[in-house]
Amino acid sequence: MEAATASSLGRSGAGLRSVPGLARSSSSSLTLRDARRRSLTPPHLPWPASRLVRTSGAGSLSVVAAAANPHNHQQQQLGVEGMGVAMEPERGSPGEVREEIARCYELVRRLGRGAVYLGSSRVPPTHPHYHQTAELARETSKLLDCTTWTGAGPGLMDAAIQGALQAEKPVGGFKIGKEAGEWTASNFHPYLPPESYLTCRFFSARKHGLVDAVVRNSSTDKTAIVALPGGIGTLDEVFEIMALIQLERIGSALPVPFLLMNYDSYYSKLLEFLNDSTEWGTVAPGEVASLWKVCNGNHEALEYLAQFYNVPAGQRNYHTSPPSKEHVTSYNVS
Template sequence: MTPNEDRKIREKFKQKTWNEVKTNDAWAIFKIMAEFVEGFERLSKIGPCVSVFGSARTKPGEKYYKLAENIAFELTQNGYGVVTGGGPGIMEAGNRGAARGKGISVGLNIDLPFEQHDNPYIDPDKSLDFDYFFVRKVMFVKYSQGFVVMPGGFGTLDELFEAITLIQTRKIGKFPIVLVGRKFWGGLMDWIKNTLLEAGTISPKDLDLISLVDNEEEVLDVINTFYKKYSLSPNF
């Protein structure tokens, strides 16, 4: 973190009086409402899309960057739009693949003190900026008909388990969740099976919500099988 970034964080979290905090909370409601309204209005027109999650730290030329780009490209060739977090790394790769395939390329960018910035492969009319993570996550799950999860860190895990929880509790439809990279995700899946399942904190059927794959062909097979099963069709 640079000294300038550190200064901005310190200023953001400097001590405030109780009245200042409560006043800011009240005005924040209008900002939150505005983000919801803009998101709903602009994303309601995009058609069926698949969200691609993954690390912002993945560099162009790396294995999973290339794979994410190819997956996004193949998604567009099968009629699906692509939604990402709008930033660098895997997000950039997803939007890049969608742009290469001349498909819908959506970016839901979040204002952060480091790492995050818009990538150049988002459709100009489909680039949205958010201050609030929870508003952004609503947009991901409300307007996605599938979730492709590439290797990533805490943010990726947050998005993954948000989607699983909403599907498990039937707050959203049972859309496919595809983990890409058996080597990367294998340990997590083992822990889920050997710890959560054995402890009885999840049901055996909950494991059916997740598919573990290694390449773009497997990703498309999972998603296309879902669409055929429920007699749905993408953007074609």
């Protein structure tokens, strides 16, 4: 496990910078509607197209390839006899990973630290958790006046982006070429300006960027980690960040609020398991509770952040909807 260090990155300027083309009411601003309609010319590929990992094997294997048209983000399936070619970059040297981490740090330095959202890429826009996430991101970005950071993927990551755009606050992201739920070779976000996100070759670099985005070295820094309902990837990030906080290796001089959003009791079984771990003696009593705040709804989460950062009552003007009474057990994703 690699921990981000605060000494390698500082904030530029006195305030948070707006993402070019995203913020506020200037002539260069990008509203939510504009963001959806904007057609972008993708930047250069993050690694040479010739660097593909070949896997041997008999029979016909499918290869995921990007469409020739850079504006077409639909994946193509190509049959290959006798071998498979995966869109995964080889690790040529440790220097390549270090260089990508440095680019992640630079993006954080340029856009400003803020709230990082971890969540499932499989949740459709019609799901209540999608709407709850968009609402939470909108109100949190206004409450903390901060940048919203995600993995720049679909599902709940996209919901957080939508909420921040509604609040006209800056957005940043660290995309990976292949996300669970979409499994596409596209390296480009469908509507965010390319200068507001980085497509990472390496998961380790992506994690470094997301961790560094919440580091607090000054009392003026207002950041947060928000864990939304998610699967294997989300749990991987959640427990890594928990361990970094527990071992004081997150690289933050000041404490960072960590919220676990238990929408519709999504994480209740996980919390029961952690309680059982305490009974087994593998987790110390009260250890897990000291690392995060479990929230069942958006109002509870916003109130916790407001109290954490001593936001005056008169400035707590967030607007939240009552929790859905419909108990949802599945995202109904094929």
